[in-house]
Every structure is written in C-alpha cells, then in structure tokens.
Amino acid sequence: MKLNLKSVDLNLFPVFEAIMEQGSLSMAASHLGMSQPAASAALKRLRLTIKDELFVRTRRGLEPTARALELYPVVHHLLESLRGEMERANQFDPLFCERIFKVAGGDYFDMVFMGRLMNMLRESAPKVQVESVIHGFQESLNLIQRGKLDLCLHYDKEIAHELPTLKLFEESMSVLMAADHPYADKQLSLTDYIALEHVVLPKLSGNANQLDVILGGFNENRCVRARVSSVSSMVMAIKQSYLIGTIPTRMASILCEGYDLVFKPFPKEAPPIPIYLSWAPFSDKDSVHRWFRNMIASLE
Helix, strand or coil, X not given: CCCCHHHCCCCHHHHHHHHHHHCCHHHHHHHHCCCHHHHHHHHHHHHHHHCCCCEEEECCEEEECHHHHHHHHHHHHHHHHHHHHHHHHHCCCHHHCCCEEEEECHHHHHHHHHHHHHHHHHHHCCXXXXXXXXXXXXXXXXXXXXXXXXXXXECCHHHHHHCCEEEEEEECEEEEEECCCCCCCCCCCHHHHHHCEEEECCCCCCCCCHHHHHHHHHHHHCEEEEECCCHHHHHXXXXXXXXXXXXXXXXXXXXXXXXXXXXXXXXXXXXXXXXXXXXXXXXXXXXXXXXXXXXXXXXX
C-alpha cells in the first residue's frame, strides 16, 4: 500500500538533509536560516513520521542511525533534482553562487590546484569558497557518501571503483634535495637513493603508501632520519640539511620555483600514478557541483 504523501510534511526533509550534512542541530538551523527550536520541532515530527530516531547524540555531535544513512541518498537526490530544476529555471550564474565546497586532497591539492583554482573563481565566481581538508581514503569515502565532503582527489583504486570518478592525469615521483646537496649535480642511482638520508611524511590511517608500491621491498631499507608532519616542514628540513625527500613531480617542480632546491627523476622505473577526482553519485544531478568539478578538471 502506497504512503499517502498528504500525511507527510515534505518541508521536514531539507531539515533532515541539513542535519546530516552539518552534523549538529544548531548548525543545520543556521544553514537553513531558521531558529534552533523550529529545527528541533521539525526533527521531532520527522522522527514520528519515519518511526526512527534518525540521529543519536554523541561526543562528536549528532550521529545518523542506519535508517538515516539509508534515507539520506534518496532525500538528497530528490532535493538536488528539485534544486537543479529551479537553478535551470533561474539560469544559474556563478557570479552569485555563495557555496562552500569541501575537497579532500591534502598538500597535493593545496599546492598543485588551489592557487590556480582560486584565480579562476576570483573572476567567474567570487563568492565561492573552497575548504581543503585532510582525511584518509576510507574516511573520505564515508564522508562523501554521507554528503559531508564534496570531492576527493586521490590515487586509490578502491574509491575510484565505488564512486563516480574522473581520471585527471598521471603523476610520477621525484627526489627533492637542496641545491648544494652533494648529489645535486650527480646522477642518482637506486643504490645512492637508498643510502642517502631521507625525510618522510607520516602515512594517513588506512592509506596505501604509493612509495611502497614503487620501491617494492627496497622501501624498508631506506635510511630514514626524520619524520615530519607536513610538506612545508619537509621542504625546510631538506633546504637546511643533506636530507632528501620523495614527492610527486608536480609538487617538486612547484617547490623548486620558490626555494633553492633541485629535483631528480625517481631512480627506478615505475608505473605512472593515476590522479582521480571522485564524488557522490547523488551529486551527478547537482549542476553547481558539476560546474565546480569541471573547473578543477580544467586545471589538469
């Protein structure tokens, strides 16, 4: 027997969507431009309608129940379809878009994409904001599916198989060192590379280590002397010492422009690293989301 929609207040579903995406009742109310008591009342009514708690309070805020996680993609898709139709009717103009896009891409996105992307947005969509966040691959996958993350820039085939994905380009690895390093003017062999002193970045929880894939068993034999928390710290350590670092070639090229550094090809033949851009299936119907990811894809 079909549910009679006359008994359901469809105005409750934007509140549900906002709580899912914002993670708290107060932030959802602010996002929707309504009072917190009104949002709380709407959630109470929706709980009675759905016959499920939908959200439980934890130290991290409101966490969705299993039913809420099932319901969200359907609700979000329907609301986005409606918004898309309204936007087409109103002829979406990036100049007036005030959306905040969250992208998980870490230092790579910040260094290779952010500056050029903001230059483009400054001209075409000056009110759009971009928030770069750092998450492991699995966490990014979960956040995208829950609508709390717009895009993920990555090289993980698992995410590429589970989400709509665009392959932007292929990347390689390079070895970064100071301009006065003893090997700055020499050809770097794999034996030299393993013997030299390295500075490395921590591996995010749940992430595959691409360097492990490239090096195979050799990676365990590297002379790692320092571990730092960020690429900027790595650069300073390399610049002020005889340490070397292994990073993606596009990043190495950019860093050498601003610092007294040189980079060399990785001293071992290796397969190229695919760089993917992934998003949630329900975002395919979102014309603004599609416009934004096309902006990123144009920067490859």
